[in-house]
Amino acid sequence: MVRFNENFTFSFRAISALVLVLLLLPVGLFSQEALKSAEEDYYGFLSLQGLANRPALNYRTLSDGQWRLEGEAAEGSHVWAGNNLGTTFTLWQDASPAENWFARGLLQGIDLKVYGPEWYNSYNTAAPYGQNDGALWQGKGYNTSLTAGIRFESYGFELTLKPQLSFSQNLSFDLMPSNTDSPYGYFWGYGKNVGVDAPQRFGDKPFFVYDWGDSEVRWTWHSFTVGFGTQAIWLGPASMNPILHSNNAPSYPKVDIGLRRQPVVLPWLGWYLGDVEARIWTGRLTESDYFDNDDSNNHNMIHGLALAYAPSFVPGLTLFANRVCLVKWDWANMKYIWPLAENTHVGEQGAGEDQKMSFGFDWVFPQVGFEVYGEVGVDDFFQGGFLKGFARYPFDSMMIIAGLKKVFNFGTSLKGEFVLEYANFELPRNRQRAKYAFNFHHQVVQGYTNRGQAVGSPLGVGGNSQTLVFNLYYPKGMTGLTISRNNPDDTYMYWKVGNENQWYKANFIISVDSLFYITRSFSVFGGLGFDWIINPYYDTNKDITDIYNFTFNLGAKYSL
Numbered sequence: 001m002v003r004f005n006e007n008f009t010f011s012f013r014a015i016s017a018l019v020l021v022l023l024l025l026p027v028g029l030f031s032q033e034a035l036k037s038a039e040e041d042y043y044g045f046l047s048l049q050g051l052a053n054r055p056a057l058n059y060r061t062l063s064d065g066q067w068r069l070e071g072e073a074a075e076g077s078h079v080w081a082g083n084n085l086g087t088t089f090t091l092w093q094d095a096s097p098a099e100n101w102f103a104r105g106l107l108q109g110i111d112l113k114v115y116g117p118e119w120y121n122s123y124n125t126a127a128p129y130g131q132n133d134g135a136l137w138q139g140k141g142y143n144t145s146l147t148a149g150i151r152f153e154s155y156g157f158e159l160t161l162k163p164q165l166s167f168s169q170n171l172s173f174d175l176m177p178s179n180t181d182s183p184y185g186y187f188w189g190y191g192k193n194v195g196v197d198a199p200q201r202f203g204d205k206p207f208f209v210y211d212w213g214d215s216e217v218r219w220t221w222h223s224f225t226v227g228f229g230t231q232a233i234w235l236g237p238a239s240m241n242p243i244l245h246s247n248n249a250p251s252y253p254k255v256d257i258g259l260r261r262q263p264v265v266l267p268w269l270g271w272y273l274g275d276v277e278a279r280i281w282t283g284r285l286t287e288s289d290y291f292d293n294d295d296s297n298n299h300n301m302i303h304g305l306a307l308a309y310a311p312s313f314v315p316g317l318t319l320f321a322n323r324v325c326l327v328k329w330d331w332a333n334m335k336y337i338w339p340l341a342e343n344t345h346v347g348e349q350g351a352g353e354d355q356k357m358s359f360g361f362d363w364v365f366p367q368v369g370f371e372v373y374g375e376v377g378v379d380d381f382f383q384g385g386f387l388k389g390f391a392r393y394p395f396d397s398m399m400i401i402a403g404l405k406k407v408f409n410f411g412t413s414l415k416g417e418f419v420l421e422y423a424n425f426e427l428p429r430n431r432q433r434a435k436y437a438f439n440f441h442h443q444v445v446q447g448y449t450n451r452g453q454a455v456g457s458p459l460g461v462g463g464n465s466q467t468l469v470f471n472l473y474y475p476k477g478m479t480g481l482t483i484s485r486n487n488p489d490d491t492y493m494y495w496k497v498g499n500e501n502q503w504y505k506a507n508f509i510i511s512v513d514s515l516f517y518i519t520r521s522f523s524v525f526g527g528l529g530f531d532w533i534i535n536p537y538y539d540t541n542k543d544i545t546d547i548y549n550f551t552f553n554l555g556a557k558y559s560l
Contacts, residue, residue, distance in 0.1 A: 032062055032063065032066050032086075032151070033062070033067060033086060034065075034147075034214060035060060035065075035246075035247045038515055038523070038525065038557075040067075042085065042473070043085075045415075046073055046078060047364065048366060048371055048407050049369050051071055051078055052070055052073060053068045055068075056261060056277065057275060057277040057310055057318045058235060058237075058320035058362075059258075059306040059308070060233070061214070061232065061233055062214040062231050062232075063151075063158060063160060063216065063218055063231060079415055079473045079474065080473070081475075082517075083475075083520050084520045084560075086113065087113070087559070088112070088113045090109060090112075091109075091111065093108070094109055102221075105221040106155050106156040106221060107153055107154060107155065108155065109154065110153070111152070111153045111154070112150070112153075113150070113151040113153075115147070115148060115149035116557055117148035118146070120553065121143070121554050122138050122143045122144075122554075123141065124138060124139065124140050124141065124143070125140075126140065126533075126549040127536070127547055127549045128140055128201070129551050130143070130551075131458050132240070133247075134166075134213060134251065135166055135209045135249075135250035135251065136164070136166040136209070137166070137202050139168045139169070139171065140170070140171040141171035142168075142169040143169065144166065145164055145165065145167075146166075147162060147163070147164045148163075149213075156219050157218070158216075158218040158219070158227070160218075162215055163211060165208070166211070167206065168202065168207055170201065170203065170204075170206050173201070174537070175187075176537055178200070179192065179193070179195065180290070180291050180292055181193060181292045182199065182290040182291060184201045184202065184203060185197075185199055185200070185291060186200065187492075188495075189440060190435050194442055194445045195440045195447060196439050196446065197287055197288050197291040198449055198453070198461065199288055199452045202288070203289070209250070211230075211250050212251055213231075213232075214230070215230055216228060220260070222262075223259045223261065223262035224259060225256075225257070226255075226256070226258075228253070229254070230251035230254070232246070232251055233246075233247075233281075233304070235322045235358070236322065236358060236360060237318075237360070237371075237375065237403070238421065240421055240465070241401060241457035241459055242401070242456060242457060243375055243377035243399050243401055243425075243456055243457060243460075244322050245456055246456055246457065248453055248458060249449065249453035250451040250453065252283045252284055252285055252286065252302070252450050253283060254282060254284070254302075255281060256282075257279075258280055258306075259277060260277065261277050262275060263275050264276055272312050274309060274311040274313075275310040276308065276310075277306070278306070278307050279305075280306075281304045282301065282337050284299055284301060285301070285302050285326070285455070286299055286450060287446050287452075288452030290452060291446060292445070297445065300444055301329050301336075302326055302455075303325040303336055303337040305322065305323045305324075307322075308320040308321075316363055316364040316365055316366065317362075318362045319359075320361070321357070321358070322358045322359070323339055323355065324355070324448075325339070326352075326354040326444045326448065327352055327444070336353060339355070352443035353443070354443065354448070356378070356438070356448070358375050359375070359376060360373065361374055369406060369407030369409075370404070370405070371405040373401075374400075374403075375400070375401040375402075376401075377398070377400075377438070378397050379397035379438055397428055398428060399460075401421070401423050401424075402421070402422045403419065403422065405417060405420075406418045414472070414474050416472050417470070417471040418469070419471070420469075421465075421466075422465075423457065423464060424464040425461075426490050427462055435495055436491070448460060459486065461488070461491065462490055462492065462494075463486055463487050463488045463490055463491075464486060464487050465484060465485065466484065466485055466486070467482065468482070468483045468484070476516055477515045477516040477523070478515050479512070479514045480514070481510075482510070482511045484508075485506060485508045486507050487506050488507065489505065489538075492538060503535065505537075505538050507531055507532065507533055508532040508534070509529060509531050511529025511530070511551065512528060512529070513526070513553075514527065521560065522557075522558050522559075523556070523559075524554075524555070525554070525555050525556070526554040526555065527552070527553050528553075529550070530548070530549075530550055530551075531551060532547075533547040533548070
């Protein structure tokens with residue numbers, strides 16, 4: 001982790017002048033929102049009702065999240081119509097824009113978007129708790145993060161700066177014996193320093209982390225786009241535990257190229273076939289300070305491919321397929337960016353290849369405010385080839401996500417949203433008693449992680465979860481109730497004690513969260529929760545001591 005101890009000073013007069021100028025500028029009717037922000041969740045809630053478009057089919061980032069209100073919402077009629085959900089300011093517009101075929105695909109002017117600032121704080125009384133929070137490690141004790149950013153767009157060029165500064169008090173708690181050179185490392189794997197880089201605790205001291213977060217440089221023409229930066233990726237429709245990629249881990253540098261959501265129309269005939277989306281990328285993952293003492297393997301290469309199709313003949317349906325490949329950091333391994341047969345099972349002295357794939361669907365019915373989705377993931381594809389391996393045993397290394405959402409109307413200014421999600425990353429039946437988990441690998445020894453946190457779902461070490469959420473939206477904010485349970489690492493218990501499920505570790509969580517707009521641009525949010533940790537150290541005796549962890553969070557955000 002990068003330590004950060006510099007001091008910053010800000011000119012209040014300069015900031016006030018900037019705010020005044022921005023308030024006098026023309027504004028756009030669209031907004032780009034950060035992953036899992038309150039604004040993005042609200043736009044997703046509107047999309048269930050047909051009141052907002054979905055800018056992405058499957059591959060979501062801050063830059064790809066350009067939401068637009070539709071129908072009556074575009075006219076100013078929706079629950080949060082009186083609140084500032086973020087504004088794009090037009091600094092300059094070409095009075096005589098070019099009309100040639102190339103220029104029509106570019107923004108002929110200068111747009112500006114300001115993000116935040118947003119300040120988040122949490123406190124865990126007994127154990128670490130938290131996910132999908134970027135570089136922030138929410139350990140025991142006090143945790144905080146500050147994010148703010150700015151984005152310029154002009155003539156196809158996009159510059160986004162949105163870093164994250166975080167602090168973790170990182171108080172001590174009992175650890176299991178480490179499987180790595182560090183006493184704080186993960187507690188099991190294929191062998192010593194082989195399996196996954198997922199520290200139980202990040203050292204024994206408080207620490208700061210500076211992360212570039214959702215920052216990047218990009219060029220876009222129509223839907224074609226290419227960029228370099230560190231923006232987090234969210235793949236698939238899952239609300240809490242996407243199989244292959246989320247914003248759970250610190251950001252990593254990457255280069256990507258592809259097509260944003262794009263309508264497909266047959267030439268001459270004018271037949272609309274639906275929308276497509278495609279993105280391919282490569283990036284650099286980094287080991288944490290709490291894994292092994294070998295500096296030669298501190299970095300790995302990650303390749304990704306994301307494809308999606310929304311057919312015109314089945315309204316609301318999206319089909320998608322995603323693939324990632326981990327290899328050892330070597331420029332010669334760039335050839336594995338495209339899925340080829342030669343990728344599979346390269347030798348110990350080779351690239352150290354580790355492939356993962358997911359495919360699924362998302363189906364929205366805006367007429368009734370309902371959505372259903374599912375995603376299936378596999379590791380290393382299937383031995384013998386995809387079709388033969390699938391026919392022989394389709395459950396090999398299979399991960400499953402399933403969920404649904406439903407909108408409830410209680411009037412024009414009070415609406416509810418019900419979310420139910422099931423996730424299963426457990427050991428498959430054919431690998432009982434094996435030292436295997438979805439995030440593990442025996443050649444890419446850090447597993448599917450970056451700087452010690454899971455790139456996808458934290459359940460990838462072999463757990464399952466069931467989560468129920470009910471959100472109530474009203475003009476000045478929202479209140480949500482979450483009830484969840486999970487087994488964080490059943491795979492370990494399968495290997496250790498077989499099917500004696502009475503010894504499993506489990507978390508039972510109840511939390512209440514609220515957000516309130518004090519003014520149309522200034523909001524505060526907070527929540528409290530109870531995490532009942534059952535058998536926290538995977539004991540196989542009758543004298544088990546549970547942990548009762550209380551969680552608190554509080555924050556504030558200002559939007560221009």
